Amino acid sequence: MKRHFLYTGFVLFMGFGAFAQNQNAIKFSKTITKDNAYKHLSVLASDEYEGRETGKKGAWMAADYIKTFFKSLGLKGPVNGDYFQPVDLVTNSLTQILTIDGQPAEAIKDFYIPAQTVSSKGFTFNTSTILFAGYGLNKEGYNDFAGQNVAGKVVLILKSGQPGEAPAAANPRAETIALNAKIKFLSESKALAVLVVDPGVDNMTANLKSYLTSESLTMKSKESIEKMNAPQGMVTINISSATANKILAVAGTSIDALKKQIADSGKPATKELKVMISASGTKVEKKVRGENVLGFLEGSDPKLKKEVLVVTGHYDHIGLTTSGDDKVNNGADDDGSGTTGVLMVAEAFAKAKKAGKGPKRSILFMTVVGEEKGLWGSEWYSENPVFPLENTIADLNIDMIGRGDKDHATDNNFVYIIGSDMLSSDLDKIGKKANKDYVNINLDERYNNRTDPNRFYYRSDHYNFAKHGIPVIFYFNGVHPEYHMPGDEISKIDFPMLAKRAQLVYFTAWELANGLKRPAVDKNEDGTPKK
Template sequence: MRAIFILLFILASNLLPLKAQDSIALHYSRLLSTKQIKTDLIILSSDIMEGRETGSNGQKLAARYIYQQFVKAGIKNFTSTTDSLGYFQNFAIYKKEQATANVEAYGKTFTNYNDLLLSGFTDYSNKSMDLIFLGTAPDSSYINKDFSEKAVLFLSSNLYAAAIKSNDIVMASQAKLVLFCNPNQTNQYTELLEKRKAISPQGMNLKSEINSNFNPYDSINDHQSFIRYKNRMHTYQGAISNATASALLQIKTKRLKQILKKKKLKQNEQKINQFAFNFSLEYNEVETENVFAFLPGTEKKEEVLVVSAHYDHIGKNETQIFNGANDNASGTATILEVARKFQLARNNGHTTKRSILFIAFTGEEKGLFGSKYFVDNSPVSLSNIIGNLNVDMLGRTDQFNDTTNYIYLLGTNHLQPKLKVISDSINQISANLKLDYKYDTPDNYLYRASDQASFVKHNIPAIFYFNGIHADYHRASDTADKIDFEAINRVSQLIFLTAWELANE
């Protein structure tokens, strides 16, 4: 392997001058512009981008900005042209809309987001469904019972706690539909209803290019998770209003309060009632896009290093914009500036042996959709991708650090251990950061939490650069004024030199 950074130790000892090619890398790494990183980050996290939720207008504005920066820097697309279409990898996701549901009984119809707050995963209809009243649902009322294709209703003094009890009932009894209400506090249902109405549906699934028949369970690809949740996939749960409970059970609200207090049912209150139940989901197709830029190599042009960051975030609600300055306008600004300096070096005749593909991924917040789509539909053979450097959340501190002069590295000890040697060596003559490897184990959940996971799944070595979780994570308070831009520049130097080494070794 080349010496940029075995020679670093020699350089430190003043025994030999740095090799010419390596001094070139250092030169361009030191040209990385804090000012430009700041400009990109502030624009990407501005209110005009509306939180960059996947498929939204704000996300598409951000995609266009990224594309424009690549073009402005003179970096071509994957087809080595400046045709705008060549900078985008378009794909579709399915966005789950609010469920339509209704219950019909005794000549009345009760509807979702009014009388009911039901959730579920699939369409279902039953014209004559048995309803079993469990009172306050002691364990003896549902454990070792088989309520398959039946509905149960129970009372609780806390609707939030009742949701947990509802899961227990489903798992223990196979109940198809679980309803719960709090007859003591009408306002609790009202508050829950208003909260649910205010939250736009966030559920999304990646559209399969192999099978056009959409399956909402496609995203549950872990076998253990599938086993754990298989009993809940075809079930429906939720709170209902007191008036709805009273009508379905044919028991007055006053009596429901007594039952909740005394925890006892009369014999005639244990009869099985019946109603009609209908539940349906709508999935709207939403178009979104990854953004590419490509620097072809020379001697090993077919071999490709991927440098990536996700540019999407979680969007906005009626009152707030979740700007996502740290998550992940910071990473996007980083790869843009690293790409510029590679192109500047190229303009001056300093090419790399291997090719470098810069990718800004969308859909990360929804389940790594952009990177999953890329590896499944890559314009480059996966066997030719030599590694991935992925950047997510820079320029802040977490609970373990009181300065920004550090970076967590994940993946360096997994598929390609030399990545740790390279990182340590480069760091000594560049940013001189504290390289923290505390999360650098293959089983750490953070290693699976960003887009490098999509590459690792295909045994492609990766480094994940990350500053940790902080109190503003996924909050409207994740804003640009809290970012240390010089800290991002220091990490950018480490990333630039690591990319240079991997592209030239």
């Protein structure tokens, strides 16, 4: 409790030289408090919001809450008058069909087609001949494909194993690597399709069935559209042992018999089978609601207001879980705390503008969706910017500022800063000076490098600005035992420190929005100086 009292109110401003402080900046920071933080976070991280998973009800509720608050502040909706920037999210389900000699096999029981191997255009094929190629091996001393041309053919192979060897203990990673090598060879050899005899289909787990039958959510980014519209490659179909034996029955044999033949002879048992096989896969796409929430504060200087500072945080989290008594991943710290920080910083600047003390440059307050899915919302904005990226002077990104980690267990008066000197020496100096002049938090830079094994520089929304050459600062309190767990609840939030870290973002934003010059980009993405 004692450390909380040390951070409350405005004691934090006492003892610093007044010459370094802007009194208007201090005046309008007074709404960035632990009480206001609790007001927002107690809503956003409540069970009612169901963990705010992208594309689900809880995320829509959070987006509506943020929009309503931005509107109440008098911020402008910059997306054709609206506060929502729709992100192109869709679910894809796969209709899959496999028939053997005219008899339909049952999907998710007798076979399944990995959805990621099917393009948006789908596929279909019919053949009267398939090639059984044993273990699908092509190595020195043993070659299942010797003398064979697989181009345009449907090939049947065993998923794993070696000729004559007893089944080894399951090693999923090794099996996957080996299978990928087989599929790569067949694809490069221009096979039409491969049927993989997969023991995992024989006794399919409930989790695998659920995964295979669920609708997959994706964002239609430029990269994903190009990938899905690429020419269809080789189709992969995983089949059960029983399904494989139905195919092999036309030749009067079976999987076990062929394995024994290979083991006894030490030679491949590759052979063509006369059997009618047809298959098709069709993707069904459904639009899903998802949006970034934007609130815009226009700058006061006629010349500088075209330049935009962006303040970001992601409002989504990972939703509900099916195990345990507590089903809600509340995401109080990740990233309810950062979203709360954005809202409080926005309120402070909105009050400053109403009092005639608004920033010279414009500020875009943006809470993004889909961060937990792969930085989707910020990627979408970077591909579809509302304000030109060349006019964007910096991004201050807040992702987890409500807790601490084990390395700061005895003193939570810290925040990790990441990226501040990666592209701009100016931004680094401005951020550190704002901290020294106003807040005096311990700025921990241990993760501030591109070779950090945790890769934090690449794991939050600032990176989608940095990759376009826009300077960034990522504010972060580190991971804790409740990271991505139902235990990430408001009861564990250090609200005074949440407010203090948000104040640091606010004062840094104040200096950036009112400075004589925008921070110069003097480094390349790889950290080398610009010439």
